[in-house]
Amino acid sequence: MKIFNFRKMDGRLKLRIDNVEDLWALQRIIFEGDRIRSESFRRFKPEESDEGEMKKVIVEVSAEKTELDKNALRLRITGKIVDGRPLEYIRLNTYHTLNIGLHEEIELAKTEWPKYIMEVIKEAVEDTKKPRIAIILLDDEKALPAYLLGYGIEFLNEIYSKLSKRMKPKDFEEQKEKYFNEIIETIKNLNTDTVVIAGPGFTKEDIKKYMEEKGLAESIGKRLEYERASDTERTGMYELMRNGKVASIMARSRVRSEFKEMEYFLKALSMGKAKYGIENVRAAIESYDTRSILVNDSVIGSAEIRKLLGSAEEAGIKIKIINAESEAGAQLHGFKDIAEIEVEDEEE
DSSP: OEEEEEETTTTEEEEEOOSHHHHHHHHHHOOTTOEEEEEEEEEEOSSTTSOOEEEEEEEEEEEEEEEEETTTTEEEEEEEEEEEESGGGOOTTSEEEEEEETTOEEEEEOSOOOHHHHHHHHHHHHHHTSOOEEEEEEOSSEEEEEEEETTEEEEOOOEEOOOOTTSOHHHHHHHHHHHHHHHHHHHHHSSOSEEEEEESTTHHHHHHHHHHHHTOHHHHOSEEEEEEOSOSSHHHHHHHHHSHHHHHHTTTSHHHHHHHHHHHHHHHHHTTOEEESHHHHHHHHHTTOOSEEEEETTSTTSHHHHHHHHHHHHTTOEEEEEOTTSHHHHHHHTTTTEEEESSOOOOO
């Protein structure tokens, strides 16, 4: 994400979308009543009987609904038109959907910009500068590739080895080579600077040796890291995020940070130093009994939650927004989507 300017006087932020994580970040912070201005197309009909033609316009809508389409890489924002130009091509107070895609510029206007919202924007700008990380979990049966993105883990299509112990040795080796080549081709096509190859057993060492013997390691053009994982399922991916080289690579990433926050919350809860649920969190804020709050992004659009977080900011309480679609977000959902911790997290 790139910020062009921020006009404090009227609360307008002009920015550019650089990647799908930016679309996700925007969806988190666009609330009902926010105004979004962007280029769009409207069908103009000089007469009711005319079929009309599509005209390029600048449209500003008052947001009522947002929907992120990760397949089409678009954020759809629906609401009534409140402004735009040329006026002859738009109809005020009619509904319109803005389809915001990659590399497009928009202007977002809010009546207020709390610190926790500005933090989401700041993280999106910083994340644009960070290299992406990819992981391939593999064993002698299958490989599971995935991206570690700002909004969580995006799993890609599995690759199956089609190996069988019933095969003749020659056929087995030929099929194994095909399997390795398919994995290598996948690695080449990953939009990432670093690929972590992990899994149980010796398959990861075998493919490393194969690439070295064939002289393929240099041609891949990626930094390859090797790590152990207990399995090649999604649980193995989450395991890697907590330990070893991946944890080190992700030390400053949002996904890792969310895991750390939830782990600390659960530890504090077991010691009676944390609470969850909106009423308990409100009581903790009012009694000056809390230092930090965790809240899922799926609920921060709620007027009640926003009022609560506003009170927390006034009291100088740290607020951490969690991705509701991540593993940490799923855990927090089990604790009513919002929690508070009475003590500060310890530095690693």
